[in-house]
Amino acid sequence: MKDLFKNSKGQVRTGWLIFVTLIVTFIIQGIFMLPVEMYALFTTSSDSTGVFKMDRSDIMSGRPWLDVFSYACGYVAALISLLLLWKFLNKKKIQDLGFGLFLKNIIFGLLLGAVSIAIIFFILLLTDNIELINSLSNPNFTTYSVTYLIFFILVGLFEELVFRGYIMSTLADRGRRKVSIYIISALIFGIAHLANQNVTPLGIFNIFLVGILFAYMYDKTQSLWTPIGYHITWNYFQGNVFGFPVSGTTPYGVYTIDLSGGNDIVTGGSFGLEGGLLATLLIIFGFICTHLFSGKKNKASIRV
Numbered sequence: 001m002k003d004l005f006k007n008s009k010g011q012v013r014t015g016w017l018i019f020v021t022l023i024v025t026f027i028i029q030g031i032f033m034l035p036v037e038m039y040a041l042f043t044t045s046s047d048s049t050g051v052f053k054m055d056r057s058d059i060m061s062g063r064p065w066l067d068v069f070s071y072a073c074g075y076v077a078a079l080i081s082l083l084l085l086w087k088f089l090n091k092k093k094i095q096d097l098g099f100g101l102f103l104k105n106i107i108f109g110l111l112l113g114a115v116s117i118a119i120i121f122f123i124l125l126l127t128d129n130i131e132l133i134n135s136l137s138n139p140n141f142t143t144y145s146v147t148y149l150i151f152f153i154l155v156g157l158f159e160e161l162v163f164r165g166y167i168m169s170t171l172a173d174r175g176r177r178k179v180s181i182y183i184i185s186a187l188i189f190g191i192a193h194l195a196n197q198n199v200t201p202l203g204i205f206n207i208f209l210v211g212i213l214f215a216y217m218y219d220k221t222q223s224l225w226t227p228i229g230y231h232i233t234w235n236y237f238q239g240n241v242f243g244f245p246v247s248g249t250t251p252y253g254v255y256t257i258d259l260s261g262g263n264d265i266v267t268g269g270s271f272g273l274e275g276g277l278l279a280t281l282l283i284i285f286g287f288i289c290t291h292l293f294s295g296k297k298n299k300a301s302i303r304v
Contacts, residue, residue, distance in 0.1 A: 011174070012089075014170060014171060014174045014176070017089065017090065017170055018166075018167055018170060018171075018188075020085075020089070021082065021085050021089065021166060021170075022162070022188075024081060024085065025078045025081050025082050025085070025162065026078070028077050028078055028081045029074040029075065029077060029078035030074065031077070032073045032074050032076075032077035032078075033070050033071065033073055033074035035073075036066065036069055036070035036073055037056075037070055039066075040059050040060060040063065040066055040067075040070065041059055044058075044059045057250060064143045064144050064147040064148075065143070065147060067147065067151075068147040068148070068150050068151050071151055071154060072150065072154060075154040075155070075157070075158045076154075078158060079157065079158055079161060082161060082162060082166060083161075085166075086166060090170060090173070092169070092173070096169060097161065097165040097166070097169055097224060098164075098165060098169070098218060098222065098223055098224035098225075099223075099224055099225070100222070100223060101221065101222060101223040101225065102223070102225050105221050105223040105225040105226040105229065106225040106226070106228065106229040107229070108221075108226060108229065108293055109217070109225060109226040109227060109228060109229020109230040109231075109232075109233075110229040110230070110232065110233050111229075111233075112229075112230050112233075112286060112289055112290075113229065113230040113231065113232065113233030113234035113235075113237065114233040114234075114237050116234065116282040116283075116285065116286060117233070117234060117237035117238050117241075117242065117273065117282075118237065118242075119282060119285075120273055120276075120278045120279065120282055121237075121242045121244075123278060124262065124266065124267055124278070127266075128261065128262075129259075129261070129262030129263060129266050129267050130257045130258065130259055130261075130262050130267060131257065131258040131261060132255060132256075132257055133255075133256040133257065133258060134255060134256055136255070139254035139255060140254050140255070140256070141254055142252065142254075144240065144252035145240055145252070145254060148236065148239065148240045148252060149236060149240065152231075152232050152235045152236045152239075152240075153232055155231070155232075155235060156228045156229070156231035156232035156235070157228055159189070159231060160214065160218075160224055160227045160228045160231055161224065163185055163188060163189045163192075163211065163214070164185060164214050164215060164218045164224060164227055165218075165224050167184070167185045167188060168181050168185050168215060168218060168219075171184060171185070178219070181215070182212055182215040182216070182219075183212075185211060185215050186208050186209075186211030186212045186214075186215060187208065187211075189207065189208070189211035189214075190204055190207045190208040190211060193207045193247060196247045196249075196271070197247075197249065197270075197271075198245070198269070198270040198271040198275075199247075199271060199275075200268075200269070200271050200275045202265070202268075202275050202276070202277070202280075203247070203268065203271045203272075203274050203275035205280075206274045206275065206276075206279050206280055206283060207247070207274060209280065209283050210234075210274070210279075210283050210286075213227075213230075213283050213286045213287055213290070214227035214230070214231065215227075216287060216290060217230065217286075217290050220290055220291065220294040221290070221293070221294050226290070230286070238251070238272060238273050238274075239251040239252065239253060239272075240252055240253055240254065241253055241254055241255065242255055242257065243255050243256050243257045244257070244259075244267075244268070244272045244273050245268075245270055245271060245272035246272050246274075247271065247272055247274055249272075251272075264276070265277055266278055
């Protein structure tokens with residue numbers, strides 16, 4: 001039984017460390033979201049038939065601040081729990097997760113994510129795969145433009161700290177080879193998105209591929225801020241600027257688009273840009289840009 005949980009050095013096996021951390025983190029996230037979710041449920045109005053709404057999107061419809069507050073409670077609690085587990089379960093310093101080299105890497109990540117989505121948008125627009133309902137000179141800013149910015153900042157911080165910071169650093173600390181570290185972290189990232197609405201095989205492949213890109217960014221720049229920045233604007237510009245679904249979620253863009261006349265293989269259809277071939281090409285573009293940006297690898301504490 002000891003061999004099942006511990007390696008030859010008496011350490012808890014890597015798989016168990018990651019499994020326990022993921023389970024604890026996501027349970028804590030759910031616990032801290034629950035009070036707000038229950039409040040939202042019991043204060044929502046019933047429909048014309050007198051039946052209470054049970055779908056979360058219906059319950060939170062028209063209540064963007066309550067929606068983002070619920071997520072904020074969950075993500076902040078989960079982030080704190082993850083850092084505590086890293087410190088006391090992994091027995092490592094917080095700075096070992098790669099929070100250094102902030103400014104240039106966050107700027108690069110933010111710009112690359114935004115530019116990548118903008119390139120896809122304009123290619124689709126120029127090839128008539130999408131129709132723009134309101135003109136580029138007439139953006140429609142709403143409360144969702146602010147609340148979803150907060151939401152996607154939290155998503156970027158949380159997911160990168162979990163899937164790159166914690167998982168990759170844990171694997172590296174146990175001497176795993178770089179290729180396996182990249183693949184394992186990206187696989188877990190992809191599996192975590194399998195339950196997303198309207199998911200497609202190409203969509204999951206692209207999420208796996210962007211997981212590899214995030215791992216490459218983390219490794220090459222020696223900073224967690226690079227994938228965090230890219231993750232934030234990749235999601236935000238998809239959903240809340242250009243109006244595409246983000247991994248199957250409902251968009252609230254400053255621009256409204258019609259996808260019905262486009263080719264789903266190119267546009268990603270109802271899953272969003274991540275389900276299209278253009279996303280595949282722009283993710284590859286991200287590898288090239290990261291390689292050119294990072295140059296000679298910096299010396300840092302991330303041993304990937």
